[in-house]
Amino acid sequence: xxxxxxxxxxxxxxxxxxxxxxxxxxxxxxxxxxxxxxxxxxxxxxxxxxxxxxxxxxxxxxxxxxxxxxxxxxxxxxxxxxxxxxxxxxxxxxxxxxxxxxxxxxxxxxxxxxxxxxxxxxxxxxxxxxxxxxxxxxxxxxxxxxxxxxxxxxxxxxxxxxxxxxxxxxxxxxxxxxxxxxxxxxxxxxxxxxxxxxxxxxxxxxxxxxxxxxxxxxxxxxxxxxxxxxxxxxxxxxxxxxxxxxxxxxxxxxxxxxxxxxxxxxxxxxxxxxxxxxxxxxxxxxxxxxxxxxxxxxxxxxxxxxxxxxxxxxxxxxxxxxxxxxxxxxxxxxxxxxxxxxxxxxxxxxxxxxxxxxxxxxx
Numbered sequence: 001x002x003x004x005x006x007x008x009x010x011x012x013x014x015x016x017x018x019x020x021x022x023x024x025x026x027x028x029x030x031x032x033x034x035x036x037x038x039x040x041x042x043x044x045x046x047x048x049x050x051x052x053x054x055x056x057x058x059x060x061x062x063x064x065x066x067x068x069x070x071x072x073x074x075x076x077x078x079x080x081x082x083x084x085x086x087x088x089x090x091x092x093x094x095x096x097x098x099x100x101x102x103x104x105x106x107x108x109x110x111x112x113x114x115x116x117x118x119x120x121x122x123x124x125x126x127x128x129x130x131x132x133x134x135x136x137x138x139x140x141x142x143x144x145x146x147x148x149x150x151x152x153x154x155x156x157x158x159x160x161x162x163x164x165x166x167x168x169x170x171x172x173x174x175x176x177x178x179x180x181x182x183x184x185x186x187x188x189x190x191x192x193x194x195x196x197x198x199x200x201x202x203x204x205x206x207x208x209x210x211x212x213x214x215x216x217x218x219x220x221x222x223x224x225x226x227x228x229x230x231x232x233x234x235x236x237x238x239x240x241x242x243x244x245x246x247x248x249x250x251x252x253x254x255x256x257x258x259x260x261x262x263x264x265x266x267x268x269x270x271x272x273x274x275x276x277x278x279x280x281x282x283x284x285x286x287x288x289x290x291x292x293x294x295x296x297x298x299x300x301x302x303x304x305x306x307x308x309x310x311x312x313x314x315x316x317x318x319x320x321x322x323x324x325x326x327x328x329x330x331x332x333x334x335x336x337x338x339x340x341x342x343x344x345x346x347x348x349x350x351x352x353x354x355x356x357x358x359x360x361x362x363x
Contacts, residue, residue, distance in 0.1 A: 004092035005034065007080060007125070008330030009073050011099045011114075013172025013245035014194055014292060015049050016208060017041045020076040021326035022084055027338035030152055030331065035083045036323035039076040046208070053246055055102040055111055062101070066113040069099055073114065074122035088124040088362070095333030095357075096129040097325075103132075103244040105141045116360040123362070128333040130358040135343045140350030141242035144175040147187035147347045148335070149328035153319060154179050162285035166276075167314070168303075169325065170194060170293025172245045174273055177347075178280050186281065187347040188239035191232075191272030194293050196250045196265045204258045210266070213298030219263030225252050229268045230275070239279045240349040269293070270302035283309065290314045290321040333357065 010019045018041075022034030041049065045068060052062050077094060081087065098114025116129035132142035150167040167177040174193035178186040194209070201210045210216055229252055234243065253261040277283065286309055293299055294313045304311045314321045332342050336357030343354045 005086065005090055006093050006095065006330040006334050007077060007091055008095040008326040008328060008333070009076065010097050010326040010329055011069070011073070012325065013100060014198055015041065015046050015099070015172075016292075018073050018076040019323060019326040020073075020080045021320070021323040021330060022080060022086075023327050023330045025331055025334055027335045027340050030156070033320065033323075033327065035080060036320055036326060037076065037080055037083060038322065039072065039079065041072070045072070049099060052101045052113065062113065066115055067118070069113060070115040070118045071122065074119055077123045077125070091125045093330075093333045093337060094119065094123060094125050094127045095131075095329035095331070096127050097131065097329045098129055100245070103142065103242065105136050105242055108136055108139070110136045110142045116358060120360040120362045126362050127360045128336045128357040129360070131329070131332055131336070131342060131356050134356035135348050135350050135354050138350050138354055140343055140348035140354060141188075141240055142348060143189060143242035144169070144177070144187050144347065145332060145342055146175075146325060146328040147177040147185050148342065148344075149331045150177040151179055151183065151185060152331065155183070157317060164280070164282050164284050166280070166284035166287045166309075168273065168287055168289045170269070170289060170291040170299070171325070172198070173243050174269060174291075174293065175242075176273070176276050178284060180281065184281075185344060185346050186239060186279070188241045188276070188279065189243045190276040191234065191243065192248045192265075192269050193291065194269070194296075195245050196248055196268065197262060197296075200250050200253070200261055200265055204261070209292075210262050210296070213266065213296045215259050215262035216266040216296075216298040217263075219257065219259030219261070221267045222253070222256055222260055222264045225256065225264050226267055226271065228252055230271055235272065235275050240347055242348070263298075266296070266299050267302060270299060270306050273303060274306035277307065285309055287311045288314045288317060288319075290319065290324040292322075294321055
């Protein structure tokens with residue numbers, strides 16, 4: 001039987017805005033996808049939000065940012081309902097990821113700001129948030145959480161689709177889900193995604209992204225800087241593993257030109273993803289790419305060169321690459337309500353399959 005509509009909300013480490021998406025699903029199956037939208041943050045709010053990264057700043061300012069963030073998510077829900085011609089009564093739950101501002105799983109600490117109770121009050125819909133804390137408290141990495149959703153999508157692909165398959169999400173941090181021939185899962189963060197490239201473009205050009213890879217396309221890769229970046233101990237760690245958005249910094253490229261720096265940091269993202277291949281139980285026969293990084297043709301070309309398998313955007317198989325993470329948190333909210341696992345030993349290194357999420361009832 002078809003499920004009820006659920007809304008997923010995602011604000012990624014790139015801090016560019018809120019993604020909101022509707023899915024019709026239950027805790028184990030996805031029936032259809034509804035509309036999706038993105039609500040960009042204004043530059044002033046984005047600056048305030050990024051200033052909280054690392055848990056920095058006064059607690060009252062972080063609380064003020066959290067309130068403003070939640071209100072922006074409520075507006076996104078309202079706009080999505082209007083687009084879909086639905087009412088709050090049509091929605092079973094909202095999956096509210098919030099904004100990660102600190103993530104240190106070795107210390108068993110993770111912090112996503114976002115007021116679930118306030119969002120439930122503002123939208124009139126039950127809200128599930130705080131998806132990562134249970135996993136981290138139990139000794140897991142707390143990320144990535146989308147692999148079980150990736151598996152549900154891959155299981156619905158036509159018969160004969162390649163396996164093993166890798167689903168690569170390039171957000172601020174990049175993560176990969178490897179799905180084996182028997183449906184087995186392995187997932188982990190591969191390293192930087194767009195974060196270093198975005199920060200470089202912002203610092204040097206006053207732009208939040210290297211749009212279309214324009215800067216990187218004009219530059220030359222500095223192989224010495226690239227090698228030093230790739231010497232980070234994270235890449236020698238076993239999977240599963242996860243990263244904070246600020247685990248890497250572009251300062252090693254500061255002596256380069258704007259274009260050469262962009263080219264080198266783009267190559268760093270591609271090369272760190274390619275290093276992930278050595279952690280797979282068996283080589284992936286295809287890579288499907290979602291997240292903002294798939295819009296960067298220089299990065300996609302670099303992946304094609306470094307990966308010994310076809311690489312294509314997830315839209316080529318009928319998925320919405322811009323909405324995928326938001327859709328995932330709608331699905332995870334439904335699983336949370338049903339008490340089903342969100343993470344597994346092979347996805348976050350948690351000792352046993354782990355559910356999660358905190359429910360906030362509307363009204």
